[in-house]
Amino acid sequence: MNPLPSSQPANSRRPHRRTSIHRLSTSGSTDYVRTQTPPAVTPRGSGTHAIPPTVRDEIYEINEIKRYEDFTTIDWVQDAVHEQARRRAKRKDGSRFWDQEGTLGWRRKVSESYDAGQSWLVVTIVGAAIGLNAAFLNIVTEWLADIKLGYCTTGFYLNESFCCWGAEDALEGCPEWRRWTSIAPLDYIAYFIFAVLFAFSSAVLVSSFAPYAAGSGISEIKVIIAGFIMKGFLGARTLIIKSLTLPLSIASGLSVGKEGPSVHFAVCTGNVISRWFSKYKRNAAKTREILTATAGAGVAVAFGSPIGGVLFSLEEMASYFPLKTLWRSYFCALVATGVLAVSPSESRSTCLIGKLAHDYLRQ
Secondary structure, X not given: OOOOOOOOOXXXXXXXXXXXXXXXXXXXXXXXXXXXXXXXXXXXXXXXXXXXXXXXXXXXXXXXXXXXXXXXXXXXHHHHHHHHHHHHHHHHHHHHHEOOOOOEOHHHHHHHHHHHOHHHHHHHHHHHHHHHHHHXXXXXXXXXXXXXXXXXXXXXXXXXXXXOOOXXXXXXXXXXXXXXXXXXXXXXXXXXXXXXXXXXXXXXXXXXXXXXXXXXXXXXXXXXXXXXXEOOOOOHHHHHHHHHHHHHHHHOOOOOOOHHHHHHHHHHHHHHHHXXXXXXXXXXXXXXXXHHHHHHXXXXXXXXXXXHHHHHHHHHHOOOOOHHHHHHHHHHHHHHHHHHHOOOOOOHHHHHHHHHHHHHHHO
């Protein structure tokens, strides 16, 4: 082997390694670890400290990564280890609940039963909340769509179908329901003004308070269920703004529907409520099971089909769909559609009771 010339520096025999950036995927923060620091290289024969091309490439790479600092990926293995540690701590703490005679105390039985059935309790509460929210959206949407044409003299909060309850003769019409004006061109102008006002209000609320509430959100939810974290996309503010602006955008007459946004506000509901329980508060992997179940409930309340919602979650939303998630998804969708079925927006008997109570109070 030929020796190196004496004029060549000794450190030039070491190959230059490019700095590698490793991203630590955690559910709480994003950290970047520099595993190897590049040597400070100064061009020979130059008095200025110029940056070599390799270092410039590394700086450009770091700047490209900085754009995604707000987005992190959950660590499935770490969350599984945390869940096992939580169960071990639960069993260890349960030893304090033994009675003096050595029999199992009732407090430990209650604690174990609550921990085991916590997931079913969560999907029950979430399903009921999704059904109530869907009923609210239906009622408000129908009222806003009818308010563009006129108003009810007996109650301004009633839409046309509720106001004209019992009006069987279509020729006589409904005296309780009045249009804004008796002139057709002015009615059209009022209709146009209300439509523009609803659309403008919806756009202003979304752009000012919750930009993540724009669109259907299904594509982002699929990525989130796969393990990606987008802070604020499934938060309480997004849920509130989505619930307020969805009826406005639909009633404005725009070419939009409630099917996709129903999935978004359903998953937001599941994410917000699941944080109230210790089993899901600090375990992002377990929370994904609730998000998958609520996605099916969102489709179920939009189409009135619990099985269809479960099949949608199975086929489109989750890449990993265990059997326990299947049953929880179906139960959550069943509770949501059941609550929606007895709501005033869907149940005529409930509407009739409300109408009779309203007439009784006016007497």
